[in-house]
Amino acid sequence: xxxxxxxxxxxxxxxxxxxxxxxxxxxxxxxxxxxxxxxxxxxxxxxxxxxxxxxxxxxxxxxxxxxxxxxxxxxxxxxxxxxxxxxxxxxxxxxxxxxxxxxxxxxxxxxxxxxxxxxxxxxxxxxxxxxxxxxxxxxxxxxxxxxxxxxxxxxxxxxxxxxxxxxxxxxxxxxxxxxxxxxxxxxxxxxxxxxxxxxxxxxxx
Numbered sequence: 338x339x340x341x342x343x344x345x346x347x348x349x350x351x352x353x354x355x356x357x358x359x360x361x362x363x364x365x366x367x368x369x370x371x372x373x374x375x376x377x378x379x380x381x382x383x384x385x386x387x388x389x390x391x392x393x394x395x396x397x398x399x400x401x402x403x404x405x406x407x408x409x410x411x412x413x414x415x416x417x418x419x420x421x422x423x424x425x426x427x428x429x430x431x432x433x434x435x436x437x438x439x440x441x442x443x444x445x446x447x448x449x450x451x452x453x454x455x456x457x458x459x460x461x462x463x464x465x466x467x468x469x470x471x472x473x474x475x476x477x478x479x480x481x482x483x484x485x486x487x488x489x490x491x492x493x494x495x496x497x498x499x500x501x502x503x504x505x506x507x508x509x510x511x512x513x514x515x516x517x518x519x520x521x522x523x524x525x526x527x528x529x530x531x532x533x534x535x536x537x538x539x540x541x542x
Contacts, residue, residue: 338471339382340386340388340470341371341372341373341386341387342372342387342388342390343372343377343389344389344392345374345394345397345429347392347398347400347401350372350374352455352456353390356459357467359480359481359483360467360480361467361471361474361476374429374435375428375430376438377439378427378438386447386470387439387446388450389439389449389450391436392452392453393452393526394436394522394525394526395504395513396502396504397432398420398508398516399417399507401420402414402416403507417508417512421522431519432521433520433521433523433524433525433526434521436525437521437524437525437528440525440528441528446470448466450466453501456485460476460480460482517533517534
């Protein structure tokens, strides 16, 4: 049985897989754990189960652009703009099309896990989802899950800030508007319940 661990880049996939390993002993090499940042495509059977990890697209894109511009921070805004404008129909694709490919249509065997819930209480967030997609797995009673602060202490470049709403002080107004100009982003954000700022509300100081 395959259970996909699917998310757009920088949406918490690595942290989720650490949680799954600590709680259930699941490793990437097992059939229960197939990580992907790709859009749902022909390699994913319609009946395949999946954990669809979702994060506010603005936070995910900001984090990814910071990661890819580590060697030259001056390229950050160019990287971010390029990511927002992605139109590829294969591979990762844009944030909106990626998310929509996994969460639509809504089916019981593709379960949505919100990044905010995962980092707030990993055990409570993951346990009912695993009961749905991989019910034969049982949690380890002695499991200890590292906090993001602990992981950041080991690798502060990869885990970086890890908080919600990080776009608020990292996403320039022009690029914030560009993000919302995309129909796929609008649809995915609305479906996930992330509100669009009012037209008369400043997107960025």
